[in-house]
Amino acid sequence: MPPMWVVNYLLICLSIICLIFLVRIFLHRTALIYVVRKWVEWVDDRVHLHHHFKVPELNDSTQQENQFYRRVSLYLNSLPSLEDSDFTNLVSGKNPNNIVLSPDDDQVIHDTFLGARLSWVNKIQRDDKNQIASRSFLLRIMKKDKRRILQPYFQHIHTVSDDIEHRRKELRIYNNSNGKWKSVVFNHPASFDSLVMDPALKGKIRLDLETFIKSKEYYHKIGRVWRRSYLLYGPSGTGKSSFIAAMANFLNYNIYNVNLSQVVDDADLHALLLRTSCKSLIVVEDLDLHVSEKSRKRITSSALLNFMDGILNFDDERIMIFTMNVKDGIDSALRPGRIDVHIYFPMCDFNSFKGLASSYLGVKEHKLFPQVEEIFQSGTTMSPAEISELMLVNRSSPSRALKSVISALQGSGRKSGKVVPLASDTVASSPALPSMAEEDDNGTGWKDTVPKEFRKLYGLLRLKSSKKPLSLDHDSDTIQR
Numbered sequence: 051m052p053p054m055w056v057v058n059y060l061l062i063c064l065s066i067i068c069l070i071f072l073v074r075i076f077l078h079r080t081a082l083i084y085v086v087r088k089w090v091e092w093v094d095d096r097v098h099l100h101h102h103f104k105v106p107e108l109n110d111s112t113q114q115e116n117q118f119y120r121r122v123s124l125y126l127n128s129l130p131s132l133e134d135s136d137f138t139n140l141v142s143g144k145n146p147n148n149i150v151l152s153p154d155d156d157q158v159i160h161d162t163f164l165g166a167r168l169s170w171v172n173k174i175q176r177d178d179k180n181q182i183a184s185r186s187f188l189l190r191i192m193k194k195d196k197r198r199i200l201q202p203y204f205q206h207i208h209t210v211s212d213d214i215e216h217r218r219k220e221l222r223i224y225n226n227s228n229g230k231w232k233s234v235v236f237n238h239p240a241s242f243d244s245l246v247m248d249p250a251l252k253g254k255i256r257l258d259l260e261t262f263i264k265s266k267e268y269y270h271k272i273g274r275v276w277r278r279s280y281l282l283y284g285p286s287g288t289g290k291s292s293f294i295a296a297m298a299n300f301l302n303y304n305i306y307n308v309n310l311s312q313v314v315d316d317a318d319l320h321a322l323l324l325r326t327s328c329k330s331l332i333v334v335e336d337l338d339l340h341v342s343e344k345s346r347k348r349i350t351s352s353a354l355l356n357f358m359d360g361i362l363n364f365d366d367e368r369i370m371i372f373t374m375n376v377k378d379g380i381d382s383a384l385r386p387g388r389i390d391v392h393i394y395f396p397m398c399d400f401n402s403f404k405g406l407a408s409s410y411l412g413v414k415e416h417k418l419f420p421q422v423e424e425i426f427q428s429g430t431t432m433s434p435a436e437i438s439e440l441m442l443v444n445r446s447s448p449s450r451a452l453k454s455v456i457s458a459l460q461g462s463g464r465k466s467g468k469v470v471p472l473a474s475d476t477v478a479s480s481p482a483l484p485s486m487a488e489e490d491d492n493g494t495g496w497k498d499t500v501p502k503e504f505r506k507l508y509g510l511l512r513l514k515s516s517k518k519p520l521s522l523d524h525d526s527d528t529i530q531r
């Protein structure tokens with residue numbers, strides 16, 4: 051029989067263990083453990099020196115988007131500690147049914163890396179009207195950990211954000227309004243496969259895009275801004291906008307749709323362009339409409355031309371796309387190497403009609419095809435949009451669809467002087483350059499139609515421009531640079 055004091059001693063030890071156990075359960079159940087942990091961290095923070103690093107949304111000097119800010123934002127939104135925080139915003143994600151977390155103003159987000167504790171603050175400054183004036187993230191790191199973990203931590207943020215971006219298939223389309231970009235999810239289903247175009251031309255465009263996105267070193271070496279510009283022109287409903295959507299999907303790039311009628315002045319245009327991010331398509335639709343007397347009052351031609359020339363100092367790749375229905379009026383202003391690739395989108399011919407019938411009706415051959423061919427050969431034509439619409443509404447009966455196309459062609463089809471294959475006869479600007487100069491000298495054609503300011507600028511640019519546009523002319527098999 052052990053002595054009494056030993057029994058008492060054991061009983062006290064057992065009671066203490068039980069008490070600790072009960073307190074732990076209590077703390078966990080009531081979440082008081084977090085409060086205790088916060089106290090411990092608070093004390094720990096007070097006895098260590100810290101360093102702070104600010105990651106602003108815009109680069110101070112250039113006002114361009116700070117790519118590291120975007121990466122940090124992606125990284126922080128993926129941290130589990132955001133879920134554990136006391137307060138955070140819930141916003142709908144890619145799918146409206148998805149709810150994602152987003153940090154609130156001045157919210158602190160904790161992180162750990164290689165045993166070190168770090169914290170980020172989502173700093174948002176607002177103006178008098180409560181509009182966001184500037185955003186930044188503030189990193190707080192203990193001085194003792196700084197040398198050891200800072201570089202690997204930034205590398206870790208790069209890796210994680212790259213991974214998130216890669217997995218995140220969500221593309222966005224940005225539209226400008228009141229000097230700001232506003233974006234929505236872009237989920238247009240167009241692809242190069244769904245567009246009826248000459249396969250050889252599609253191949254050339256794909257190759258051109260792939261070569262461009264891999265050419266950072268080359269562009270830097272030759273001292274050119276890493277950008278490529280395309281002019282898509284042709285009648286309405288021939289697939290220009292669908293082609294832009296297909297390009298965005300092919301490259302996995304966001305679209306910045308510059309609505310020039312919403313741009314207040316040159317500075318506004320400049321600021322908007324600086325706020326575009328890399329890996330994006332910058333699109334100006336219906337450029338011909340904006341190069342008119344009326345619009346020139348708000349944006350000067352020189353600002354527009356500088357924009358087209360890519361004078362802005364982009365660090366990363368941008369692709370610019372301009373569309374227009376008729377380029378005759380401003381043809382000369384576009385020619386001197388300002389736009390790298392000109393692609394013509396023509397009305398339908400029989401080949402493209404067959405392409406549409408195959409994709410919309412699943413019909414490769416049909417007894418009505420010879421009749422359709424005859425109509426096209428007579429020079430009558432319609433836009434792919436008009437023909438595809440008729441096929442779409444009559445898709446349950448290919449015969450009915452073809453008959454409706456035939457009667458539409460016979461009834462309202464337009465005569466085209468020379469029928470060209472759909473989007474296969476792309477026009478390069480290079481062969482036209484000399485003839486433009488001649489027109490200028492002779493004082494014919496373009497002088498009467500091109501605004502004076504454009505002509506003046508063109509005169510200057512003609513002297514300094516030596517860029518050769520890409521030829522996607524059907525007659526030329528090679529892509530010239």
Ligand SMILES: Nc1ncnc2c1ncn2[C@@H]1O[C@H](COP(=O)(O)OP(=O)(O)OP(=O)(O)O)[C@@H](O)[C@H]1O
Pocket residue numbers: 244245246247284285286287288289290291292293375395434435436438472
């Ligand atoms: N080449 C094509 N292949 C397949 N479908 C096409 C093609 N061209 C046009 N379409 C159909 O016509 C519709 C309208 O085309 P889209 O808006 O791209 O024409 P657009 O050239 O941009 O016209 P606009 O000059 O009026 O803006 C598309 O949604 C698509 O369904």
Ligand SMILES: [Mg+2]
Pocket residue numbers: 290291292335373
């Ligand atoms: Mg369009």
